[in-house]
Amino acid sequence: MFASRLALVICIAGPTDPLDPKTDKLDQWAFPRELESFFQHFFHDIPARLWAKDSRGRYVFVNSHVVEDVGVARERWIGSTDEELFPNVGHVYWRKDQQVLSSGEPLVSTDQVEKQKFLFVLRFPLDIDGELHVAALGVETTPHIWALIGIFHLQEQLVRNERMRSIGEMASGLAHDLSNSLNAANLRLRTLRNKAGQEL
Numbered sequence: 459m460f461a462s463r464l465a466l467v468i469c470i471a472g473p474t475d476p477l478d479p480k481t482d483k484l485d486q487w488a489f490p491r492e493l494e495s496f497f498q499h500f501f502h503d504i505p506a507r508l509w510a511k512d513s514r515g516r517y518v519f520v521n522s523h524v525v526e527d528v529g530v531a532r533e534r535w536i537g538s539t540d541e542e543l544f545p546n547v548g549h550v551y552w553r554k555d556q557q558v559l560s561s562g563e564p565l566v567s568t569d570q571v572e573k574q575k576f577l578f579v580l581r582f583p584l585d586i587d588g589e590l591h592v593a594a595l596g597v598e599t600t601p602h603i604w605a606l607i608g609i610f611h612l613q614e615q616l617v618r619n620e621r622m623r624s625i626g627e628m629a630s631g632l633a634h635d636l637s638n639s640l641n642a643a644n645l646r647l648r649t650l651r652n653k654a655g656q657e658l
Contacts, residue, residue: 507577507596513559513589515539515552527598555592558583562590568599 507527510519520535530543540548540555551569558565564582571577577596584593 510593
């Protein structure tokens, strides 16, 4: 519902500026100024990263949280692709965007954005003046991911401890059975020795 309302607002706003043929980059904001102002006003203070890309993977909008959290100026974002901004992992983000563009369906994922930092990301298709875009909302989930990792490690340790306890119980049972068998054999040997001693 949110995406369809957002698409309606964007379609009403009007056409976007064309690409600069010399640089193949957007020479101005891809969003019309009115829409840029609308987005900045409504999405500036949400505690999340919000961005939009065109069908070629070029950023057309980033909110202030993206700029602040990543430390890259807004002018550098607009018109750039993930591969240009993040050479090591940009292809991963672009693949997810392509999945949204080709299916027309939203995609929820957890993206590792830095070595120890994770974002919960909702990507969804967005029609801007007849052209399909990918918009995304990302919320940092690093503490939650590390808590889950901790739970998995704890569970693994508990399973390992349970296995060790089971092995200990099994070894104890085997030792008890072996002890009983040896005691029975020892008792028989004594009995045989006692009988043999009287006849010898």
